[in-house]
Amino acid sequence: DAGVIQSPRHEVTEMGQEVTLRCKPISGHDYLFWYRQTMMRGLELLIYFNNNVPIDDSGMPEDRFSAKMPNASFSTLKIQPSEPRDSAVYFCASSFGSRQQYFGPGTRLTVT
Amino acid sequence: GEDVEQSLFLSVREGDSSVINCTYTDSSSTYLYWYKQEPGAGLQLLTYIFSNMDMKQDQRLTVLLNKKDKHLSLRIADTQTGDSAIYFCAEPHGSSNTGKLIFGQGTTLQVKP
Numbered sequence: 001d002a003g004v005i006q007s008p009r010h011e012v013t014e015m016g017q018e019v020t021l022r023c024k025p026i027s028g029h030d031y032l033f034w035y036r037q038t039m040m041r042g043l044e045l046l047i048y049f050n051n052n053v054p055i056d057d058s059g060m061p062e063d064r065f066s067a068k069m070p071n072a073s074f075s076t077l078k079i080q081p082s083e084p085r086d087s088a089v090y091f092c093a094s095s096f097g098s099r100q101q102y103f104g105p106g107t108r109l110t111v112t
Numbered sequence: 113g114e115d116v117e118q119s120l121f122l123s124v125r126e127g128d129s130s131v132i133n134c135t136y137t138d139s140s141s142t143y144l145y146w147y148k149q150e151p152g153a154g155l156q157l158l159t160y161i162f163s164n165m166d167m168k169q170d171q172r173l174t175v176l177l178n179k180k181d182k183h184l185s186l187r188i189a190d191t192q193t194g195d196s197a198i199y200f201c202a203e204p205h206g207s208s209n210t211g212k213l214i215f216g217q218g219t220t221l222q223v224k225p
Contacts, residue, residue, distance in 0.1 A: 004154075031211040042217045043155075043200065050211060091154050098204055098211045100145065103154030 004104035006092050012110045018080040021107045024073055025094030033101060034067055034077050035091040043091075049075065082111045116201055118216035125224050130188040132219045134201030137182060145213065146175065146186050147200040155200060159186075188221075196223045 005024040013019055025032050033048040047057040052069045060067070064083070069075040079086055089108050093101040117135045124130045136144065143162045147155040161168045161175045161184070168175045174187040188195055198218040205212035 033212075043215050045212065045215075048212060055210070056212065093154075095211055100157045100160065101155075101213060103156065105154050 004092055004094055004102055006090075006104035006107050008107060009105065010108045010110075012112065013082055014112055015083055016081045017111075018078065019082045019086075019109060019111075021077040021090050021092075021109070023075045023077070023092030023104060025075070025092070026102055027073065029094035029096045029102075030072075031095045031097070031101075032069060032075050033093040033095075034075070035093065035103075036088045037091060037106070038088045046077070079109075082109075084111045087111050116203055116214050116216035118199075118201055118219045120217060121220050121222070123222040123224065124191050126191060126193055128191055130186075130191045130195070130221055130223075132186045132188075132199050132201075132221065134184040134186075134216055135182055136184065136201070136203045136214075138203055138206070138214075139179070139182065140206075141203040143204070144177065144184050145202040146173075146184075147202060147215075149198040149200065149218070151197070158199070191221075191223050193223045193225055196221055 007022045030051050034046040036044045046059045047067045048055055049069045067077045087110050089106045091103050091106045093103045095101045115137050143160050145160045146158045148158040149155045159170055159173055161177050172189045176185045198220050200218045201216040202213040205214050
């Protein structure tokens, strides 16, 4: 398997623009997680899905953030409008049940 | 609530042993994890230990679990420059099978040649 795939790897955008991050989990995994990592706040869980259904979105910072999982092989994290404080590395991870999570390489987002 | 605590930084010399410590709060955790994050990459599972074990050894890695004190440690023997990374301790969220992990803040290991 190719592992968790994220795109783009790097994104630079201007404040106010919409940003969409994409994730393809490992085939057969039933959990998908979105994390954000910054120097100041460390690794934060934003939202996670089980069988394509959002289970816990309490980590989503505000209404500007939204996530979808239309099918078992694809998820998006959207920020609209983006702000400089959203600059971070965003990771997607997947797992089968409560077993280990497999992380993608991350998307480095810079909002200017 | 649940919390996983780690020291933020550790510096050692190449060839020395490194010990990274972690404390957790949920005594019902069935297993605990150590993840490694190399620069510019995502987290990768390094090792894990079941809660019915006190110790697990895997080549240069030794994991010690003290359930009474809710303390977990990762020892790396003969530390190499390639071991420089951020190490995260993690425990499952709650006693039910939620799939969610609670991560510590991460310990940055610096290995000096």
